[in-house]
Amino acid sequence: MIRRSVILGVGSYLPEKCVSNTELAQRVDTTDEWITERSGIRQRYIAADGEKTSDLAIAAVNKALAAAGVDGKDIDLFIVATATPDQTFPATAARVQAAVGRPGVPSFDVQAVCSGFVYALAIADNFIKAGQANKAVVVGAEVFSRILDWQDRTTCVLFGDGAGAIVLGTGEGKGTSDDRGVLSTHLHSDGRHHDMLYVDGGPSTTQTTGFVRMKGKEVFRHAVVNLAQAVEEALEANKVSIDQVDWLVPHQANKRILDSTAQKLGLDPAKVIVTVDQHANTSAASIPLALAHGVSDGRIKKGDLIILEAMGGGFTWGSALVRM
Numbered sequence: 001m002i003r004r005s006v007i008l009g010v011g012s013y014l015p016e017k018c019v020s021n022t023e024l025a026q027r028v029d030t031t032d033e034w035i036t037e038r039s040g041i042r043q044r045y046i047a048a049d050g051e052k053t054s055d056l057a058i059a060a061v062n063k064a065l066a067a068a069g070v071d072g073k074d075i076d077l078f079i080v081a082t083a084t085p086d087q088t089f090p091a092t093a094a095r096v097q098a099a100v101g102r103p104g105v106p107s108f109d110v111q112a113v114c115s116g117f118v119y120a121l122a123i124a125d126n127f128i129k130a131g132q133a134n135k136a137v138v139v140g141a142e143v144f145s146r147i148l149d150w151q152d153r154t155t156c157v158l159f160g161d162g163a164g165a166i167v168l169g170t171g172e173g174k175g176t177s178d179d180r181g182v183l184s185t186h187l188h189s190d191g192r193h194h195d196m197l198y199v200d201g202g203p204s205t206t207q208t209t210g211f212v213r214m215k216g217k218e219v220f221r222h223a224v225v226n227l228a229q230a231v232e233e234a235l236e237a238n239k240v241s242i243d244q245v246d247w248l249v250p251h252q253a254n255k256r257i258l259d260s261t262a263q264k265l266g267l268d269p270a271k272v273i274v275t276v277d278q279h280a281n282t283s284a285a286s287i288p289l290a291l292a293h294g295v296s297d298g299r300i301k302k303g304d305l306i307i308l309e310a311m312g313g314g315f316t317w318g319s320a321l322v323r324m
């Protein structure tokens with residue numbers, strides 16, 4: 001028997017304020033038609049003044065803990081994936097641990113932008129498999145609206161705020177794809193593409209936070225290739241075919257990317273969890289938000305085989321095959 005990390009519960013949180021494309025078009029030089037046609041986005045949620053990434057993260061974690069039936073004091077690892085931390089330091093994860101956890105257990109942030117949740121999941125899975133943690137909270141939380149240049153219509157219409165979280169526990173498996181839990185994770189990066197998607201500020205350069213800059217077309221081109229490869233890598237590693245996958249839970253950047261990836265993989269589009277229309281791109285939060293969405297509406301059930309995939313700034317990309 002081998003030790004596996006198993007998803008015990010999922011939770012999510014969206015800020016109250018929802019902004020439609022039409023509302024956005026009143027203050028940005030854009031149209032509902034352009035945004036919908038090019039990205040599939042119809043609306044996004046925006047954090048209230050003073051609402052921080054940690055506030056969103058804590059709300060999502062509390063829901064995930066309740067769904068798992070686990071007390072925060074029993075968690076021995078907190079990881080928050082975010083590119084929009086409350087402060088440069090300390091880690092936003094330390095805020096989450098202080099709010100719901102037990103003093104003394106490790107907490108840290110992971111920075112892999114839109115791939116952050118897959119990276120954080122891989123780290124937590126390895127901690128659990130190594131016996132260094134028994135119960136972990138993995139969060140993706142972002143307040144991307146604070147790093148958007150609202151004068152730059154090529155980026156500001158594409159992103160939103162939100163948080164999603166999972167609680168991981170331990171399970172035993174036979175080492176096959178029938179096991180419950182995280183079956184494998186696959187991480188990649190290629191720093192040569194740094195300037196395709198970045199923030200033009202930071203502590204060691206401008207001493208400012210900076211704004212998101214993106215060469216959208218180039219990112220799109222890389223995304224379709226890298227995401228399909230990452231999914232195929234996970235399938236091969238577990239000797240499963242795409243037909244055995246119940247749900248694709250992808251990073252939500254653009255509906256056209258989701259469609260192209262599904263097509264490239266030969267996956268039935270009805271098996272793709274889509275939230276980009278409702279949430280826009282919430283970076284590290286988008287996968288756990290989509291997962292929570294699929295679980296809460298009853299589509300994703302215990303025993304289902306799901307594949308997570310993401311791609312973001314760095315470039316970073318990766319995948320995870322999980323049996324719920």
Ligand code: UT7
Pocket residue numbers: 029030031034035038039114153154155157158215216217218219220223252253254257281283311312313
């Ligand atoms: O999460 C990390 C990963 N990120 C992504 O995966 C994003 C990947 N990229 C994309 O999703 C798409 O490339 C975009 C949605 C960003 C853009 O779609 P596109 O089809 O590649 O459009 P484009 O950038 O080529 O722009 C087409 C036109 C341009 O006008 P011209 O030069 O053709 O006259 C833009 O100026 O659309 C114009 N445009 C806009 N028009 C109205 C750009 N932004 C807007 C806008 N409203 N918001």
